[in-house]
Amino acid sequence: MVFWSIYKTLDICYTYTIILTIYMDIISHGLWGGVAFGRKSKKEYWTAFGIGMMPDLFSFGVYQAADILGIVSGPDWTQGAPSSHEIAAFVYGLYDVTHSLVIFAAIFGLVWAIRRKPFIPLLAWGLHILIDIPTHAANFFPTPFLWPISDYTFGGIGWGNAIIFIPNLILLATCYILWGIFRKLKKK
Numbered sequence: 112m113v114f115w116s117i118y119k120t121l122d123i124c125y126t127y128t129i130i131l132t133i134y135m136d137i138i139s140h141g142l143w144g145g146v147a148f149g150r151k152s153k154k155e156y157w158t159a160f161g162i163g164m165m166p167d168l169f170s171f172g173v174y175q176a177a178d179i180l181g182i183v184s185g186p187d188w189t190q191g192a193p194s195s196h197e198i199a200a201f202v203y204g205l206y207d208v209t210h211s212l213v214i215f216a217a218i219f220g221l222v223w224a225i226r227r228k229p230f231i232p233l234l235a236w237g238l239h240i241l242i243d244i245p246t247h248a249a250n251f252f253p254t255p256f257l258w259p260i261s262d263y264t265f266g267g268i269g270w271g272n273a274i275i276f277i278p279n280l281i282l283l284a285t286c287y288i289l290w291g292i293f294r295k296l297k298k299k
């Protein structure tokens with residue numbers, strides 16, 4: 112009985128850790144986007160933060176929202192990343208568009224042409240793709256960064272792996288601390 116309770120508790124912890132890791136990946140993209148391209152004002156920060164998360168929100172986010180609303184029946188994420196064939200085909204389509212440096216460059220250039228000046232927070236989208244290329248393993252959503260020109264993908268190390276996860280947290284924290292220090296020094 113005691114062992115069963117311990118097992119159940121560990122199982123629940125494991126499930127929540129996986130779900131938390133998935134959300135932390137998306138939030139981490141937002142944090143990188145904000146600190147890299149949104150340092151001028153609060154508005155610019157949150158715009159870059161949102162754009163940084165956009166590629167995942169417009170692919171997996173849409174999928175999860177459709178799953179919650181009962182429009183599609185999504186796979187069970189609670190036991191880790193599901194196998195690729197369990198994911199609906201339209202998610203791959205959205206993932207191709209939102210994770211392509213070619214599409215990003217075209218949109219960035221178009222916005223630049225329309226505004227006659229670059230929209231800096233939009234660079235958070237490009238950064239998201241650059242971060243994803245080495246931090247996605249070949250077996251689960253490798254980054255289609257050259258789509259639609261080429262289907263080439265790079266087999267990296269999954270984001271949830273401690274070798275990526277911990278340095279990422281340390282680097283993010285370092286950048287935010289440095290930003291905070293520079294802001295304080297500037298105010299003086």
Ligand SMILES: [Zn+2]
Nearest residue numbers: 166167239243
């Ligand atoms: Zn992504």
